[in-house]
Amino acid sequence: MSTASPSFAQSTWLVAEREIGSKLRSKSFVISFLILFLGALALIVWGGFSAGDDSGSPVAVTPDATSYVQNAAGLEVRDVADRSAAETAVRDGDVEAAIVADTTSPTGFVVIGDSSVSNTILMALAQLPKVELLDPTGDAGFLGYIVAIGFGAIFFISAQTFGATIAQSVVEEKQTRVVELLISAVPVRALLAGKVIGNTVLAMGQILILAAVAVIGLTVTDQTALLTGIGAPIAWFAVFFLFGFILLAALFAAAAAMVSRQEDIGATTTPLILLVMAPYFLVIFAWNNPLILAIMSYVPFSAPVGMPMRLFLGDAMWWEPLLSLAILLVTCVGAILVGAKIYENSLLRMGARVKLGEALKR
Structure with missing residues (x-):
């Protein structure tokens, strides 16, 4: 008696489990996360005790x-x-x-x-x-600069790390021909969805752990007032990061599917890496520039950094994060549809790099 084929949802979850399991078994991933965790904890505790200095x-x-x-x-x-x-x-x-x-x-x-x-x-x-x-055009304080670095660095490190992981995984499966076995068992789009979901779970887990570190660190150092001021921006950052990462993950997987060798990954993923780097440098060098932050808030690739920063500074109206999130969601859906088409049309193409125009055609 032949067994029934797994449904699309079951196939997606099987791939997601595979992605999560392989990552958690990777020593390099665990070590890099521990370094990031300890660094964030040390920075928050140091900042909290410095802010609570008895000298006042x-x-x-x-x-x-x-x-x-x-x-x-x-x-x-x-x-x-x-x-x-x-x-x-x-x-x-x-x-x-x-x-x-x-x-x-x-x-x-x-x-x-x-x-x-x-x-x-x-x-x-x-x-x-x-x-x-006395000088309204000046800086908004050292604390604002630290928060800008925090939002920018976390987005940059997490998006680049997990985006690169997705790209390497896709090319490795193509290069070793494992992908041919995978798509014989699960639909191509389920394979893409599983990769995106699995890495999104890992990335969001990392973000939530870092948020918990911030809460615990500020509570231990008795900086509850500061925690009250930064709590809402952190929550919005997590929401924006979720959809922003899904957008990037789909594009990273699609870009990687266009090449067949690890050495060629940079040819198609470099534009995406630049998109991830741009918000980091913009928020560091222009974190107190209202115009640049406002523009960043409505550009999908930089909204996860720009909008939470504006919320922390108190420059955003109550409806602005909702509008920015709506724009991000629409862009996310569009990126998933385009990314899925490129991925599906390029996954079994071996040899030379597939051009974008060819990948978008059936």
Whole structure:
């Protein structure tokens, strides 16, 4: 009696299990993840303890604003004569910010900064005050730069690592003719779907573990206020990364299917690697540029980095991440359809590299 062939869903899951299992058994993968894990943990714990330094953040306080900082922990109060002296201290860099009384503010006082005001200072106050910047066009603070590096580096490392893994797996199966055995047992599109799903599970697992490290690290170092400010951007980053990685994974698999040798992978995957690298460098060099971040937020390949960064900085309206996510989803569907066609038409083509135009034709 002949056994029934597995369904499309069963075939997809079998391939996904194979991808996950082979990766978890790889010593290089485990070691590289442990290094990334320990590095992230050390950075977060160091940053948390640094932010919680008992010396506190130096702030200039005028006599009429002294009552507002009496119970504020984490501030090193330096008395100044008046508002003019407070602004001078801020401009000269003697203090990080100044707190002065202001009858027009709902809280009765304002916080004056140069180009930005640290979240640590704002969270130390009993109530969030009005903020005035002497140089609004300047940087948004060292913390913003660290967050930009975090989002950019995690997206870059994860997308490149797992994208390259998919590409190498596809070419290895072609080069060894294993793919001919695989597609005799499962549909070609199930093979592609399994590879994408398997590596997406691994990539998302890595992202969620790193997010947990951030939560635990900030909690252990008693930086719950900072955790509250960065929690929502991290959650949005995970959502955007999920669909952004699916988009890239489908394209990496399709690009790899166009060649038959490991040495030729770069010929078709280099454009994708550049797309992964671009958001990393953009967010590092232009993390405080509202225009560039806004553009990044609506470009599918950079939205997983640009939009969470804007949310952290408070520059995005409530509807903007929803619109950006919708654009990403539409692009993701289109990439899957195009990638599946290229993959299906190129997988059994051996020898010379398949041109893109030929791969898109039946």
